[in-house]
Amino acid sequence: MPSDPALPLAGIRVVDLGWITAGAASSTLLLDLGAEVVKVEGPGAPDPFRQWEGADLGTDWWNRSPFFAFTNRGKQSLCLDLKDPRGREVLLRLLEEADVLVENFRRGVMASFGLDPAMLRQRFPRLVIASISSQGETGPDRDMVSFGSTLEATAGLAALTGAGEAPVITGRDVNYPDQVVCLFAAGAVVAALLERDRTGEGAHLDLSQRELTSFLLGEELIAAAAGAPSPRRGNLDPAEPEERLLPDGAGGWRVEWPGGSAPVRDGVALAAAEEFIRGTTVLRSPDGSPAKGIPFRFARRTLAVKESCHTLGADNRAVLAASGFPAEEIDRLEAAGVLATAPRPARRG
Amino acid sequence: MGAAMPAPLAGRRVLDLGALCAQRPHALAASMAAKLCGAYGAEVVRTLPEGGEPFAALPPLLPGGGSALDRFLNAGKRPGPATGRFDAAIGDAAALSAYAAEVPIKARLSVFGPEEPDPPMTELGLAALSGLLGIVGEAPPAPPARLAGHQIAYSAGLAACTALLAALRAGGEEMVDVSLLDVTAWLNWKVAAGVMVIGSAPVRGSAKATWFTVQARDGHVALVYQDKDWPPLRDLIGDPRLLEEPFTTGPGRGANRAALLEVIGPWFAARTRAEITEAAQARRVPIGPVKYPAELLEDAQYRARAFLAPDGTPALPLGWDGRRLAREVTDAV
Numbered sequence: 001m002p003s004d005p006a007l008p009l010a011g012i013r014v015v016d017l018g019w020i021t022a023g024a025a026s027s028t029l030l031l032d033l034g035a036e037v038v039k040v041e042g043p044g045a046p047d048p049f050r051q052w053e054g055a056d057l058g059t060d061w062w063n064r065s066p067f068f069a070f071t072n073r074g075k076q077s078l079c080l081d082l083k084d085p086r087g088r089e090v091l092l093r094l095l096e097e098a099d100v101l102v103e104n105f106r107r108g109v110m111a112s113f114g115l116d117p118a119m120l121r122q123r124f125p126r127l128v129i130a131s132i133s134s135q136g137e138t139g140p141d142r143d144m145v146s147f148g149s150t151l152e153a154t155a156g157l158a159a160l161t162g163a164g165e166a167p168v169i170t171g172r173d174v175n176y177p178d179q180v181v182c183l184f185a186a187g188a189v190v191a192a193l194l195e196r197d198r199t200g201e202g203a204h205l206d207l208s209q210r211e212l213t214s215f216l217l218g219e220e221l222i223a224a225a226a227g228a229p230s231p232r233r234g235n236l237d238p239a240e241p242e243e244r245l246l247p248d249g250a251g252g253w254r255v256e257w258p259g260g261s262a263p264v265r266d267g268v269a270l271a272a273a274e275e276f277i278r279g280t281t282v283l284r285s286p287d288g289s290p291a292k293g294i295p296f297r298f299a300r301r302t303l304a305v306k307e308s309c310h311t312l313g314a315d316n317r318a319v320l321a322a323s324g325f326p327a328e329e330i331d332r333l334e335a336a337g338v339l340a341t342a343p344r345p346a347r348r349g
Numbered sequence: 350m351g352a353a354m355p356a357p358l359a360g361r362r363v364l365d366l367g368a369l370c371a372q373r374p375h376a377l378a379a380s381m382a383a384k385l386c387g388a389y390g391a392e393v394v395r396t397l398p399e400g401g402e403p404f405a406a407l408p409p410l411l412p413g414g415g416s417a418l419d420r421f422l423n424a425g426k427r428p429g430p431a432t433g434r435f436d437a438a439i440g441d442a443a444a445l446s447a448y449a450a451e452v453p454i455k456a457r458l459s460v461f462g463p464e465e466p467d468p469p470m471t472e473l474g475l476a477a478l479s480g481l482l483g484i485v486g487e488a489p490p491a492p493p494a495r496l497a498g499h500q501i502a503y504s505a506g507l508a509a510c511t512a513l514l515a516a517l518r519a520g521g522e523e524m525v526d527v528s529l530l531d532v533t534a535w536l537n538w539k540v541a542a543g544v545m546v547i548g549s550a551p552v553r554g555s556a557k558a559t560w561f562t563v564q565a566r567d568g569h570v571a572l573v574y575q576d577k578d579w580p581p582l583r584d585l586i587g588d589p590r591l592l593e594e595p596f597t598t599g600p601g602r603g604a605n606r607a608a609l610l611e612v613i614g615p616w617f618a619a620r621t622r623a624e625i626t627e628a629a630q631a632r633r634v635p636i637g638p639v640k641y642p643a644e645l646l647e648d649a650q651y652r653a654r655a656f657l658a659p660d661g662t663p664a665l666p667l668g669w670d671g672r673r674l675a676r677e678v679t680d681a682v
Contacts, residue, residue, distance in 0.1 A: 006519075007519070008515035008516060008518045008519035009515065009518070029511070033515045054547075066542075066546040066547055067539075067542065067546070070538075070542050070546055121670070135650055136650075136654055136668060137668065137671075138653065138654060138668075138671075139649070139650040139653035139654050140649050140650055140653060141649070141650040142650075144630055144637070145630060145633050145634070145635045146573075146635050146637060147573050147575075147635050149560050149571055149573050150571050150573045150635045150636065150637040151637070152571065153562065153569075153570065153571035153573075153637045153638060153639040153640065154571075154637040154638060154639075154640055155640070155645070156640055156641060156642045156645050157496065157497055157498070157500075158562060158569075158571060158639045159569075159639050159640060159641045159642070160497030160498065160641075160642075161485075161494055161495070161496055161497040162486070162494050163486060163491070163492045163493075163494050163495075164487060164491060166561070166562045166564070166569060167562045167569050167639045168485060168486055168487070168494045168561075168562065169560060169561065169562060169571050169573070170484070170485050170496070171485075171558050171560045171561070172557075172558075172559075172560060173484055173539050173540065173551040173557075173558070174481070174484060174485060174536070174537065174539065176496065176500070176536065179535075179536040179537075179538070180500070180504055180507065180536060183504060183507035183508045183511055183532075184507050184511070184666070184667075186511050187385070187507065187510050187511030187514050188667050190511060190514040190515050190518060191357040191358075191389050191514055192355075192357065192669075193518060194357040194358070194389075194514065194517065194518050195355050195356070195357040197518070198357070198359070199353075199355075203355065203669055203670055204668075204669075204670050204671070205667060205668070205669060206667065206668030206669075206671070207666070207667060207668075208654070208656075208666055208668075210650075211651075211654070211656050211663070211664075211666035212666040214645060214651075214656070214663055214666075215663045215664075215665070215666040216498060216499075216500060216503045216504075217497065217498045217642065218421040218422075218662065218663050219409055219416075219417040219418040219420075219421040219422075219498070219499075220409060220417070220497070220498060220642045221642050221645060221646070221657060221661040221662070221663055222409075222411075222417040222420055222421055222660060222661040222662055223409035223410075223411060223417040223642070223661070224641070224642035224643040224645075224646060224661055225643075225646055225657075225659070225660050225661025226411045226412055226413065226417065226660070226661070227412050228409055228410070228411060228412055228417070230409075230641055230642045230643060232497070233497070234494070234495070235473065235492065235493075235494065235495045237471070237472065237473060237495070238408040238409075239373065239407050239408060239418075240373070240471050240472075240473065243471055243473055243474075245473070245492060245493075245495075251489065251490075253477075253482075253483075253492060253493060254477070255471070255473050255474050255476075255477045255482070257469070257471045257473070257474060258469070259468075259469030260468055260469040260470060260471075260474060261474075262474040262475075262477040262478045263477060263478075264477040264482050264483045264493055265477065265478060265479070265480045265483055266480060266483050266484075266540070266550060266552060267480055267484075267540035267541060267543050267544045267549075267550020267551065267552070268544055268550060269480070270478075270479065270480040270534065270537075270540060270541055270544070270550075271541055271544040271545055271550075273478070275461045275462075275465070275478075275530060276530075276534060276541070278461070278462065278465075279461065279462060279528060279530060279531040279534065280462075280528070280531050280535075281531050281534040281535045281538065281541055282538070282541050282542060282545060289546070290542060290545040290546050292535075292538060292542075293531070293535060293538075295508045295527070295531055295532045295535040296508050296509070296511070296512035296525055296526060296527045296531075296532075297462070297463065297525070297526040297527075297528075298512070298516065298523055298524070298525055298526075299463070299523065299524035299525075299526065300521075300522065300523050300524070301519070301523070
């Protein structure tokens with residue numbers, strides 16, 4: 001499907017090995033800026049976001065996960081077994097024509113597929129490889145296993161957050177570092193494409209979510225280095241001393257400040273709010289389903305959700321054909337299970 | 350690799366109107382976006398109002414004078430007038446129309462979007478309106494918890510920089526609009542999508558909220574785990590009561606947090622953060638220590654990656670072919 005030629009990343013091809021949010025939603029932002037994105041998942045290792053609480057095991061539950069569809073709308077879907085040498089060869093062929101590779105596997109997984117970023121960087125010198133990880137590619141804690149909220153703790157955010165006795169993490173309903181990294185990682189990829197426009201050179205981008213979380217507390221790190229204390233201030237913002245968080249008398253809370261006030265909304269109130277409905281946080285796919293929105297607008301170029309979510313492997317043949325694979329070879333890969341349209345084995349977990 | 354330091358915005362001039370924004374969330378967001386442009390190699394000019402740098406008196410203040418906020422956001426920017434050629438400008442609507450009418454690419458911060466007037470607003474107000482405040486913290490009746498620092502404004506700054514980079518790549522003229530509320534609600538998408546997609550939103554402190562911080566001997570650790578991590582975690586703690594109801598399921602543990610803490614609390618309280626983390630990580634359970642900023646200055650991982658300067662200033666959190674982007678020219682602040 002041709003991209004809108006007016007968009008900033010028109011003609012850019014992204015191979016998306018991203019999972020859940022940090023990787024997958026970074027690629028979605030590149031899609032929204034005009035890139036073509038092929039999401040690649042293995043039949044033995046589909047995006048864990050395909051597993052969901054309401055899954056009916058008698059159905060193609062992997063195509064019905066609401067949050068997966070919400071996040072991955074509009075991407076082409078290639079279901080390719082990267083653990084099979086033939087699958088690896090297909091991916092390498094795709095990378096010959098790709099501009100960007102996004103991945104957020106556990107460190108070491110890419111190398112176990114024979115897809116070590118250093119090797120890819122040498123073999124495809126124009127490729128921009130974005131490796132999004134908890135701790136980064138190097139260092140003694142490289143292999144530490146973390147979720148977003150673990151990183152809030154290790155990065156300094158939790159220590160300074162919380163209105164009570166204990167430090168507070170956002171938990172699985174937010175996993176703040178997983179969300180915010182997308183805003184930064186997509187920008188880093190665009191920056192690397194600008195650099196490539198200048199020099200012809202791709203890049204391997206090493207994005208540590210923990211470092212980003214600490215970076216976003218930069219003034220506290222500078223203050224600590226100068227010997228200033230780092231108190232947990234609860235809901236007091238020292239820059240806004242007249243601001244207050246108050247019970248609203250009905251079991252909830254509201255914020256008041258000179259010149260304004262706001263209710264502390266829950267999800268129901270948010271979804272019903274007029275300024276939310278007019279905004280771009282949640283958009284609609286062409287099939288009418290709610291879709292992850294776009295956190296910015298351009299006055300001269302329309303950013304929109306152009307396609308709904310594709311089913312797993314829906315674009316296997318088209319993607320391979322576009323890369324020059326003859327139909328018979330695609331047939332053989334399908335018959336061998338290197339290409340698939342369902343998880344293998346088709347069960348949850 | 351021995352090549353020249355990458356500088357994607359080399360030769361570009363960016364006008365930072367953060368100090369001229371009428372409201373603080375916009376000012377912080379614009380200043381962050383401009384800081385990022387500087388880290389990517391742009392020459393950033395920050396135009397100041399008559400009263401001087403508005404962040405100079407904002408906390409956190411440094412013992413020797415000055416503001417850590419000012420240093421973090423503005424180091425490397427050149428104070429100067431909004432005159433001359435600029436490739437891009439960042440600010441609120443009024444500052445952009447007053448100072449950047451001729452600049453081809455602009456990033457405009459607003460509360461609700463380009464079509465709506467900006468009411469007086471704070472970051473806590475934005476967190477409240479977006480639902481992000483309401484979802485974080487202990488269960489009611491405890492109050493919700495504001496994320497420390499300037500997460501709302503800085504997130505908008507990240508979004509503005511990303512969109513601005515894209516507009517620079519496209520070339521020509523463009524106005525990038527970043528709504529502070531849209532960005533904050535975008536971060537909090539699971540709450541919004543919960544209602545719209547599944548019909549029910551997560552709420553603060555529900556029985557599904559099984560992650561929280563636990564007191565250790567020398568501070569706290571973040572108890573973070575998935576269902577698959579429970580058996581190794583349970584076996585690590587080794588209390589036979591954990592094999593019984595109500596602790597065998599995630600909802601059971603979530604709904605009985607006080608009882609769970611009675612069982613597991615002493616195990617955590619008897620051990621240091623490092624001991625707990627090492628034991629959990631050996632079983633691939635994603636528990637980690639709650640660390641304070643002062644501890645991060647000595648953190649082995651951050652040291653190995655040269656993330657923090659001696660004065661605590663974090664590098665751009667990005668490795669580029671194994672290197673940090675560093676400005677070759679050190680501009681006076």
